[in-house]
Structures are given as structure tokens and as C-alpha cells.
Amino acid sequence: MTEMLTGRKERIDRLAGDASVGRSLWSEAFRRMRRSPVAITGAVLVAAFLLLAAFAPLIAPHSATERFPQLLQDLRADHIPGAQPGFPLGSDQLGHDLFSRLLLASQQTLLVAVAATVFGMAVGMLIGGTAGALGGWVDNVLMRLVDVLLSFPSLLLAISIAALFSQGSQWTVIIAVSTVAVPVFARLLRGSMLAQRHSEYVLAARATGVKPAAIVFRHMLPNSLGPVLVQATLTLAISILEAAALSYLGLGDPNPDRAEWGLMLANAQRYFDVSPQLSFYPAIAIIVVALGFTLLGESMREALDPKNRR
Amino acid sequence: MALLDVTDLSVVFRRRGEEPFTAVDKVSFSVEPGQTVGLVGESGCGKSVTSLAIMGLLPKRGNQVTGSVRYEGTELLSLSPDQMRARRGKDLGMVFQDPLSSLNPVIPIGIQVTEVLEKHRGMPRRKAMIEAEDLLNRVGIPDPRRRLTEYPHQLSGGMRQRALIAIALACRPRVLIADEPTTALDVTIQAQILALLKELVTDTGTALIMITHDLGVVAGLCDQVNVLYGGRVVERAGRHELFELPRHPYTHGLLASIPRLDLEGDRLVPIPGSVADNIPWDGGCAFAPRCANQIADCTARTPELTGDQQRLLLCHNPMEVAVR
Amino acid sequence: MTNLVEIEDLKVHFPIRRGLFVDRVVGHVYAVDGVDLSIRRGETYGLVGESGCGKSTLGRGLLRLTEPTGGRMVFDGTDLATLKGEDLRRMRRRMQMVFQDPLSSLDPRQSVESILVEGIRVHGLDKGVDLGKTLRDLLTSVGLPHGSLRKYPHEFSGGQRQRIGIARALAVRPDLIVADEPVSALDVSVQAQVINLLEDLQGEFGLTYLVIAHDLAVVRHIADRVGVMYLGGIVEEAPAHELYTDPLHPYTRALLSAVPVPDPVVEDRRERILLTGDLPSPAAPPAGCRFHTRCPWKQATRCDTERPRLRAVESGHKVACHYAEQIRSGELRPHSVEPELVPELVLDP
Ligand SMILES: Nc1ncnc2c1ncn2[C@@H]1O[C@H](COP(=O)(O)OP(=O)(O)OP(=O)(O)O)[C@@H](O)[C@H]1O
Ligand SMILES: Nc1ncnc2c1ncn2[C@@H]1O[C@H](COP(=O)(O)OP(=O)(O)OP(=O)(O)O)[C@@H](O)[C@H]1O
Ligand code: SF4
Ligand SMILES: [Mg+2]
Ligand SMILES: [Mg+2]
Numbered sequence: 001m002t003e004m005l006t007g008r009k010e011r012i013d014r015l016a017g018d019a020s021v022g023r024s025l026w027s028e029a030f031r032r033m034r035r036s037p038v039a040i041t042g043a044v045l046v047a048a049f050l051l052l053a054a055f056a057p058l059i060a061p062h063s064a065t066e067r068f069p070q071l072l073q074d075l076r077a078d079h080i081p082g083a084q085p086g087f088p089l090g091s092d093q094l095g096h097d098l099f100s101r102l103l104l105a106s107q108q109t110l111l112v113a114v115a116a117t118v119f120g121m122a123v124g125m126l127i128g129g130t131a132g133a134l135g136g137w138v139d140n141v142l143m144r145l146v147d148v149l150l151s152f153p154s155l156l157l158a159i160s161i162a163a164l165f166s167q168g169s170q171w172t173v174i175i176a177v178s179t180v181a182v183p184v185f186a187r188l189l190r191g192s193m194l195a196q197r198h199s200e201y202v203l204a205a206r207a208t209g210v211k212p213a214a215i216v217f218r219h220m221l222p223n224s225l226g227p228v229l230v231q232a233t234l235t236l237a238i239s240i241l242e243a244a245a246l247s248y249l250g251l252g253d254p255n256p257d258r259a260e261w262g263l264m265l266a267n268a269q270r271y272f273d274v275s276p277q278l279s280f281y282p283a284i285a286i287i288v289v290a291l292g293f294t295l296l297g298e299s300m301r302e303a304l305d306p307k308n309r310r
Numbered sequence: 311m312a313l314l315d316v317t318d319l320s321v322v323f324r325r326r327g328e329e330p331f332t333a334v335d336k337v338s339f340s341v342e343p344g345q346t347v348g349l350v351g352e353s354g355c356g357k358s359v360t361s362l363a364i365m366g367l368l369p370k371r372g373n374q375v376t377g378s379v380r381y382e383g384t385e386l387l388s389l390s391p392d393q394m395r396a397r398r399g400k401d402l403g404m405v406f407q408d409p410l411s412s413l414n415p416v417i418p419i420g421i422q423v424t425e426v427l428e429k430h431r432g433m434p435r436r437k438a439m440i441e442a443e444d445l446l447n448r449v450g451i452p453d454p455r456r457r458l459t460e461y462p463h464q465l466s467g468g469m470r471q472r473a474l475i476a477i478a479l480a481c482r483p484r485v486l487i488a489d490e491p492t493t494a495l496d497v498t499i500q501a502q503i504l505a506l507l508k509e510l511v512t513d514t515g516t517a518l519i520m521i522t523h524d525l526g527v528v529a530g531l532c533d534q535v536n537v538l539y540g541g542r543v544v545e546r547a548g549r550h551e552l553f554e555l556p557r558h559p560y561t562h563g564l565l566a567s568i569p570r571l572d573l574e575g576d577r578l579v580p581i582p583g584s585v586a587d588n589i590p591w592d593g594g595c596a597f598a599p600r601c602a603n604q605i606a607d608c609t610a611r612t613p614e615l616t617g618d619q620q621r622l623l624l625c626h627n628p629m630e631v632a633v634r
Numbered sequence: 635m636t637n638l639v640e641i642e643d644l645k646v647h648f649p650i651r652r653g654l655f656v657d658r659v660v661g662h663v664y665a666v667d668g669v670d671l672s673i674r675r676g677e678t679y680g681l682v683g684e685s686g687c688g689k690s691t692l693g694r695g696l697l698r699l700t701e702p703t704g705g706r707m708v709f710d711g712t713d714l715a716t717l718k719g720e721d722l723r724r725m726r727r728r729m730q731m732v733f734q735d736p737l738s739s740l741d742p743r744q745s746v747e748s749i750l751v752e753g754i755r756v757h758g759l760d761k762g763v764d765l766g767k768t769l770r771d772l773l774t775s776v777g778l779p780h781g782s783l784r785k786y787p788h789e790f791s792g793g794q795r796q797r798i799g800i801a802r803a804l805a806v807r808p809d810l811i812v813a814d815e816p817v818s819a820l821d822v823s824v825q826a827q828v829i830n831l832l833e834d835l836q837g838e839f840g841l842t843y844l845v846i847a848h849d850l851a852v853v854r855h856i857a858d859r860v861g862v863m864y865l866g867g868i869v870e871e872a873p874a875h876e877l878y879t880d881p882l883h884p885y886t887r888a889l890l891s892a893v894p895v896p897d898p899v900v901e902d903r904r905e906r907i908l909l910t911g912d913l914p915s916p917a918a919p920p921a922g923c924r925f926h927t928r929c930p931w932k933q934a935t936r937c938d939t940e941r942p943r944l945r946a947v948e949s950g951h952k953v954a955c956h957y958a959e960q961i962r963s964g965e966l967r968p969h970s971v972e973p974e975l976v977p978e979l980v981l982d983p
Contacts, residue, residue: 001948023786024743024745024786025742025743025786026743047931051642052763052912130668131862139838166871199738200733200739201736201738201740201742203694203699203731203733203739204731204733204739204740204799205741206726206800207699207726207730207731207801208753208756208806209723209726209753209756209757209806210753211726214756218752219741219744221741222743223742224742349936352821353821387680420660420739423692450910452911452972486969496684496685497684497848497850497892497893498684498888498889498892498908498909498915499891500892500894501891501892501906501909502908502909503908504894505908507982523822525822525896526893526894526896527894527903529894529895529896529898529900530894530895530898530901530902531902531922533787542672549898550899553896553897553898553899563823564822564823565821565896567823567825567826567895568822568825568851569826569829569851569854569855570851570855570895570897570898571854571878571890571895572895572900573879574875575855577830577833577854578826578829578830580823580824580826580830581823581824584792584793584794584823584824585821585823598824626769
């Protein structure tokens with residue numbers, strides 16, 4: 001019926017010969033995303049972040065850990081120097097170049113977010129996929145475990161896990177954040193696979209005589225990938241926020257020389273009255289990057305939704 | 311003057327970033343009291359949109375309704391929403407295809423019926439209850455008193471459709487529009503509902519507009535039949551004339567393509583292509599790409615509606631032979 | 635002709651589970667309850683009946699896509715009920731299925747080529763053949779353009795999708811095709827195309843069909859023999875022509891008389907046997923004859939106590955009614971029936 005909405009010329013062409021080339025759902029979704037302003041905004045933000053992270057060492061005028069004596073002189077007077085030649089955004093409370101630190105911290109953030117998402121996704125998919133593929137008591141046992149994890153508020157869970165480690169490090173943060181992501185992916189994949197177990201195309205595959213394992217890997221998994229990918233993009237955003245929050249709360253690597261947005265934010269807080277820019281820059285960086293991933297994820301969800309197909 | 315007179319009714323949907331789409335295109339027909347008029351056609355030909363436009367139920371935004379719908383001489387399309395709301399139910403009733411989604415799931419059937427009676431006919435509660443029971447009884451719901459206290463999900467599909475008809479009848483509308491009222495039901499239940507509608511028309515003189523894609527239903531029920539294709543009426547005739555000699559190639563093709571219960575089967579003659587294979591009416595005949603009788607004119611000129619009281623046709627080259 | 639399929643006393647009961655913590659079985663849906671049926675090689679057997687009477691479950695039970703509760707299904711001499719794992723999977727090549735909803739039965743992420751190749755590969759039919767030619771021949775058989783191979787299901791119309799579903803079934807060169815409502819999701823004008831296609835393919839490939847449908851006209855047209863189902867059991871079985879001209883079971887009579895015919899002359903003359911009330915719940919089927927709660931011919935004895943067996947009244951014409959002969963001769967006349975309350979079955983399948 002939607003076909004009726006297309007133009008006259010197009011319709012007559014379609015009647016004359018079959019011109020369309022065979023577009024998979026993926027390429028259709030991609031086409032829809034290219035036309036969506038939200039998707040483009042998200043993609044631009046994410047791409048800018050990735051490029052900055054990749055080339056940060058080349059762009060940054062200084063290293064993240066070098067303390068500059070000329071800046072430190074002012075610091076003793078409890079004054080944090082602002083922008084000046086060679087230091088575009090001025091200094092931080094320890095006499096580092098703020099601009100360089102902001103740039104280089106993007107690498108840390110990217111590493112933590114990607115690692116946490118990948119671990120969380122891998123373990124979550126393993127659990128959810130097994131539960132969904134096998135069903136029965138395996139499903140019951142695994143899902144009760146997941147329910148337990150899900151019953152904690154996510155940040156609280158991350159904090160408790162991070163607190164288990166005596167010495168905070170970035171790995172503490174990664175483990176904590178990925179643990180929070182595990183049940184989300186497990187639930188998602190299991191739900192999608194269970195729904196498909198009762199779908200007609202899986203029944204059709206069984207009727208054809210396709211082996212059970214092949215049904216899982218050829219039909220059930222690929223058809224769940226869309227939502228998982230969307231979730232992964234959103235999880236990247238959440239991981240960035242959570243990692244920042246953990247560092248902010250002092251549960252990450254406490255070394256004040258380390259460039260990390262959450263940690264920078266935490267350490268800047270004492271100086272908020274005199275130098276709000278110290279808090280302002282890392283906060284903006286966190287928000288913009290998280291927003292980029294969220295926009296990308298949401299537009300992807302929109303594009304993959306079969307209801308929006310035209 | 312007919313009871314309900316629909317003239318040149320058109321509905322154009324306009325969505326941002328899309329070409330306007332004409333779902334209903336200059337449709338005209340009229341109904342008299344005690345008469346049943348059928349609108350038949352395949353999915354997407356504009357049957358439901360036509361009925362919604364008559365009832366004033368299309369959303370205000372994103373579409374444009376033109377033409378005229380006159381009820382006893384009053385132009386309905388120019389009424390305010392409030393005036394139209396007062397007419398719905400009272401003058402014009404409607405029964406939808408899916409009874410479950412048109413009943414309120416959290417309110418007992420009884421309240422849904424009495425509400426209408428109280429609102430439109432100003433009955434006091436107690437009297438409305440008695441009347442409601444009587445209504446359910448009339449549409450053939452067994453043990454109506456108990457049913458009144460039940461919720462829609464506790465009724466079977468056929469009973470729900472009856473309840474919906476009871477609600478539509480509560481205000482004694484003089485025109486009843488039934489949009490595929492039996493499509494979701496089994497044939498034995500369909501037969502019950504159709505018998506009920508037939509009885510209603512003969513007993514109370516209600517005018518019935520029957521929307522369906524089932525030519526069998528039309529053959530048994532409708533005095534006059536309008537065949538729709540691509541939003542336009544392509545053929546209209548009395549049911550005997552229409553089925554005896556369908557003149558429009560589409561009507562003809564439909565009848566040739568459906569197997570008959572009462573006849574030994576010859577090979578079916580399908581209509582090629584699908585409803586999506588049409589060209590817009592403004593440059594020829596929308597049915598031309600699928601038409602067995604196509605001539606050069608069909609893709610060059612828009613056909614005009616021609617004919618008389620007996621039969622109207624929208625075709626450059628109508629059929630001359632019977633189906634079987 | 636020999637029988638390709640023999641079903642004996644097939645039962646498929648679905649447990650109804652309730653309970654918050656531990657699932658308790660509180661009853662059963664007797665979806666298929668004691669069906670005997672045989673399908674001859676090369677014929678088309680039509681199965682009709684109203685929604686929920688167990689047609690689809692019978693088809694799926696036969697193919698063991700749903701595990702039967704009891705009974706035997708013999709396919710070409712092999713008892714399917716005894717087959718396990720790999721043997722059953724290999725047997726599936728010979729019995730295929732076509733589904734009602736062509737879109738939801740095709741994997742949206744598979745191209746037509748990969749849909750068709752899947753079955754061919756798993757059954758090793760691709761060894762030593764020109765796969766490209768096989769696929770092109772398949773498409774030709776079902777009337778799809780060769781360019782379809784690289785396209786995806788959502789790019790086709792309903793009728794074309796059903797052709798893809800039929801091609802998928804054909805790809806593994808089966809003997810039997812169970813077609814569950816193959817045309818009911820299609821537009822009227824497209825149904826005939828698919829019906830004709832099914833007929834052509836039967837001639838071309840020597841197929842045996844079990845066609846399940848609720849549209850009696852379609853079944854009469856396509857089937858050689860027809861079985862009528864009511865609440866999990868077959869109540870009448872006869873050659874198509876005979877069933878329609880000489881229906882014996884009261885339910886068949888009512889069913890046939892309820893189908894509208896697109897001919898006003900016939901419609902005006904027809905006598906309708908209007909059934910009162912609704913189908914009883916398959917979770918609590920009536921005792922005795924399952925139809926006795928709605929039967930206009932119900933008698934005071936036997937009907938509500940003894941379940942009638944499906945018995946041959948004439949050669950090839952079987953009926954499950956105690957009084958079939960008397961009804962046919964006109965000795966018993968129909969009477970009115972008080973409708974019984976049937977609460978809607980609230981089950982989550
Ligand atoms: N709100 C809407 N916006 C845009 N297009 C619409 C809208 N409602 C209906 N249409 C289009 O108008 C056309 C006619 O729709 P309509 O619902 O009247 O068809 P129908 O004849 O009732 O079909 P069916 O038998 O499937 O119910 C269709 O092509 C449909 O896509
Ligand atoms: N997996 C299931 N679990 C529980 N009940 C089921 C299941 N599948 C079917 N049923 C029930 O079994 C009965 C028969 O269902 P079936 O789908 O076989 O009917 P059908 O004759 O094919 O009907 P339709 O014409 O609506 O397709 C129905 O009451 C249905 O609700
Ligand atoms: S056995 Fe009795 S109740 Fe059943 S169909 Fe025959 S007459 Fe009717
Ligand atoms: Mg409609
Ligand atoms: Mg079914």
C-alpha cells in the first residue's frame with residue numbers, strides 16, 4: 001500500500017522492468033540513517049571524538065603529566081592561570097596544560113568505554129544467547145542470575161564492584177562498568193531469541209531440516225543483531241558516564257597526574273569557586289561524547305525498526 | 311432526496327515530504343431507508359477511508375476531504391466537530407472490523423451500552439439497563455443479563471461483534487455503516503451476523519452501507535453494489551445485474567478468479583499482477599496494467615463514469631460476456 | 635494408489651500451565667484428539683474447519699514440528715513417531731511445509747538465493763549439480779523473475795512472497811507438501827494465481843498435498859478428498875464433489891450452507907442452517923459427540939454420551955455421527971437449539 005504513495009513515473013518504471021537491485025535490511029537501514037538529521041549529528045560527534053582520540057598525541061602541544069613551573073608559581077597563590085601563549089586553555093590545579101590533558105583524556109575515555117562495552121556485550125551475549133538457544137532449566141537458572149544483577153541500580157552496582165578492589169585502577173572501572181552492562185545484553189538477546197523460537201521462519205527452517213545449531217547461528221542470532229548493536233551504541237554512552245562517575249567518586253586510578261575526564265572533574269571541584277572552567281571543560285566533553293553515541297544509537301533503533309520501512 | 315447522499319467525496323492524504331495521495335477519488339452513492347448498499351474492493355481501495363470520511367472520523371490534520379455528504383439534506387462535511395459528534399450514534403452508526411479494539415477493554419459491556427442510551431437518548435440508568443438487556447437479546451446474545459456485567463475479553467469474537475452491533479443500534483441510527491463486520495469471524499458465525507443485519511434492515515428500515523471484500527456476502531445482502539478500485543467507483547449496478555453480467559474488467563476478473571462452492575471447478579482465471587501495480591487515474595485507467603481488455607485509450611485518457619440508474623461504468627472497453 | 639501418509643489416532647494436547655512460582659498443569663487444550671487420516675500418493679487432501687479446530691496443529695503434528703501426545707504417523711512406510719534427531723531431520727527433505735503468512739515465514743535478513751539454497755545445502759542436494767541452473771529453474775517453476783535471487787522478502791508483494799515460500803518447499807524435491815492456509819493472507823485477485831500455481835506444480839513434480847484452509851470454496855476447488863474438522867476431530871471425509879453435493883454430518887451441512895456464494899440467484903434460493911452459539915472451548919470439549927451442543931439434529935440418546943467414531947457410510951465417504959443415515963433419508967428433521975454460553979478461552983499460547 002505504501003507503494004501507492006510513490007510518484008507516477010517511478011511506478012510506471014517499476015511496471016516496465018524490475019530495476020531495484022535487492023537491498024538487505026541493513027543497507028535499507030543505512031540509507032534511512034543517511035537521511036536522518038539526528039543520525040548525522042550523532043555520527044559527526046562520534047567521528048570527531050574518534051578522530052581527536054586517535055590523533056590526540058599529535059595535536060596536543062604538551063604531555064599530560066608534565067608540570068610547568070611558570071604556571072605553578074601562580075598556583076601557590078591559589079590562583080589558577082587562564083589562557084596564555086602556549087597554553088590555550090590555561091593550567092589546571094597542578095600546573096598541567098589543561099588543553100593537552102583534555103585531548104589526551106579522550107583516549108582513556110575511549111579505551112574504558114570500548115573495553116567495558118565489549119566485555120559486557122560478550123559476556124551478556126554468551127549468557128543471553130545460551131539461555132535463548134537452549135531454553136528450559138538452563139534459561140531459568142541463567143535468567144535468575146541476571147535478575148539478581150538487574151535488581152541493583154546500575155551505578156550502585158558499579159560502585160560496589162569497584163569497591164571490592166583494594167586498589168583502584170582503570171581496570172577496576174572497566175570491570176565494574178561492564179558488569180553493569182552484562183544483564184542488559186543478556187536480557188535483550190535472550191528475549192529476541194525466545195521470540196524467534198516461536199517465529200514462523202524458524203519453524204520453516206526446522207521444517208526444511210536445518211540443523212538446530214545452524215538455526216541459532218544463521219537465523220536467530222543475525223536477526224537479533226540489530227537491537228544488540230543499538231544497545232552497544234547506547235552502552236558506549238552510558239559507560240562513558242559511569243566511568244566518569246566512578247573516577248569522580250575516587251574508585252578509579254587515584255593518580256592525579258592521569259588524564260581522565262571524570263578524575264579531572266573530581267579534582268577540579270575544590271576550585272569551582274575560583275576557576276569554574278576546570279570543571280566546565282571535562283564536563284562538556286563527557287556530555288557531548290555521550291550525547292553523540294546516544295543520538296547515533298537512537299537513530300539506529302529508529303532506522304532498524306521494520307515499522308518505519310518504506 | 312435520498313436519506314444519505316454522498317457526492318464526489320474525495321480524500322487526499324498529505325504528509326510532509328511526500329506526494330499527496332488520493333485514497334478516495336470522487337466517490338458518489340446514496341442510500342434509502344431499508345436499502346443495503348455495498349462497497350466492495352480489495353485491500354487498499356479506499357473502503358474504510360470512505361466510511362471514516364462519512365462519519366467525520368478522519369483525523370483533522372494531514373488530510374483533505376472534499377465533496378458532499380448530505381444526511382436528509384444537511385451537509386455533514388460542514389458541521390462543527392461537536393455537531394458531528396451529536397449526529398454520530400444518533401443518525402449514523404458504525405460497526406468496525408475488529409470488535410475487540412473497538413470496545414473499551416476495562417468497562418463491562420453493559421455500561422458501554424447503557425452509556426450510549428443515557429447520553430444519546432436521555433434514559434435514566436435503570437431504564438437503560440432494561441433496554442440494554444433487550445438490545446443484547448435482540449442481537450442474539452444468550453443470557454444477556456449476565457453478559458451485561460462481563461468485560462469484552464470474556465466474550466468470544468462473534469459475541470463481541472454482536473455487542474458492538476448492539477451498541478451501534480442503541481440509538482436507533484437510521485444509517486448503519488458496517489466495515490467488514492464479519493471478516494474476523496468464522497463462516498458459521500458470519501452467517502449469524504449477516505442474518506441479524508438483514509433482519510435489522512427489513513424490520514426497522516435502517517439503511518445499511520456494507521463494506522466488504524467478499525463478493526459472496528454482497529451477492530446475498532446488498533441491493534446495490536459499488537465496486538471500488540484505486541479509490542474510485544469503477545462499476546455500480548443492482549446485485550442481480552452485476553453478478554449476471556459484470557461489465558467492468560475488474561469486476562469480471564474478480565468473479566472469474568474466485569472458486570465457487572456450488573460449482574465443479576474449472577481452472578481459475580487470475581487477474582495478473584497485484585493491487586500495487588496501478589497507474590494513477592490522472593493519465594489513464596488505474597487498472598490498465600492488469601486489464602485483459604486494455605486498449606490504447608486506457609493508458610492515454612482517464613475514463614469517465616458513464617451509464618444510467620441501472621449501471622454505472624468507469625471503463626473505456628467494458629466486457630460483453632458473462633463469467634461462466 | 636498407495637497411501638503416502640497414514641495417521642492413526644493422532645493426539646496433540648497442549649498443557650495449560652498456571653501458577654506463580656511453580657508451573658502447575660491445570661488442564662489441557664485438546665487441539666487434536668484422535669484423528670485417523672490417510673493421504674494417497676499424488677492426491678490433494680483438503681482439511682477444512684473453523685478457527686481453532688486444530689487444523690494447523692494436525693499439520694504440524696504430522697510433520698513433528700509439534701510433538702504429538704500420542705498416535706502414529708506413517709510416512710511412506712516409516713513411522714515418524716519413532717524417528718530421532720538426524721533421521722528425522724533427513725526425513726524432512728521429503729515432507730515440506732508452506733505457511734499462511736508469507737512474510738513472517740521468510741527470514742527477513744536472507745536473500746531469496748540464500749533462502750532457497752539453505753534447504754538444498756543441508757540435504758546435500760548441491761553435490762554435482764549446477765546450483766545456478768537449479769535455482770533459475772526453481773524460480774521459473776514458481777513464476778518469479780530470475781533477478782529475484784539477490785532480493786529480500788520485503789521487496790516483494792504478498793503473492794510473490796508466497797511464491798518464494800513455495801519455491802523453498804520445492805527446492806528439496808519433496809514428496810509431500812503441507813500447505814497451511816496458503817492463500818488466505820492474499821488479496822482475492824492474487825489467490826487464484828497461487829492456487830493455479832499449486833495445481834501446476836503438482837502435475838509437474840508429482841506432489842502430494844495436504845491443503846489446510848478455512849475457505850471451503852478454495853478447498854473444494856483444489857482438493858480431491860476433503861476432511862472436515864470440528865474441535866480436534868474429523869467429523870466427515872469424502873471425495874470433494876461428494877462432500878459438497880451430499881454432506882452427511884450436521885456440522886458439514888451447516889458449514890456449507892453458511893458459505894456465501896457470489897451469485898444472487900443461488901443466494902436467494904438457499905436454505906441456511908444457522909448454528910446457534912459458539913464453538914466450545916477445546917480445553918473442555920463436550921462429552922459424547924463434540925457437536926451435540928450446537929447440533930440441530932441432536933437426539934435424546936447417544937449424542938451426549940457416546941463419542942461417534944468416524945465410520946464409512948459408503949465407500950470413501952466417512953462420517954462421525956450416530957444418526958447419519960436417518961438424517962440423510964430425512965427421517966430425522968432439524969430442530970431449534972438453545973445457545974449455550976461459551977466463555978472466551980483465555981489462554982496464552
Ligand atoms: N491516515 C492515512 N494516511 C495516509 N494514507 C492512508 C491513511 N489511511 C489510509 N491510507 C491509505 O489509503 C488507502 C485506502 O485505505 P483503506 O483503509 O480505505 O483501504 P480499504 O479498502 O479499507 O482496505 P482493507 O480491505 O485493507 O481494509 C490505502 O492505500 C491506505 O494506505
Ligand atoms: N502451542 C500451543 N500451546 C497451547 N495451545 C495451542 C498451541 N497451539 C495451538 N493451540 C490451541 O490449539 C487449538 C487449535 O489450534 P490450531 O492453530 O491448530 O487451530 P486451526 O484450526 O489451525 O485454527 P486457525 O484457522 O485459526 O488457524 C486452539 O485452541 C489453539 O489455541
Ligand atoms: S451424533 Fe448427534 S449430535 Fe452429533 S452430529 Fe450426529 S446427530 Fe448431531
Ligand atoms: Mg478497511
Ligand atoms: Mg491454523
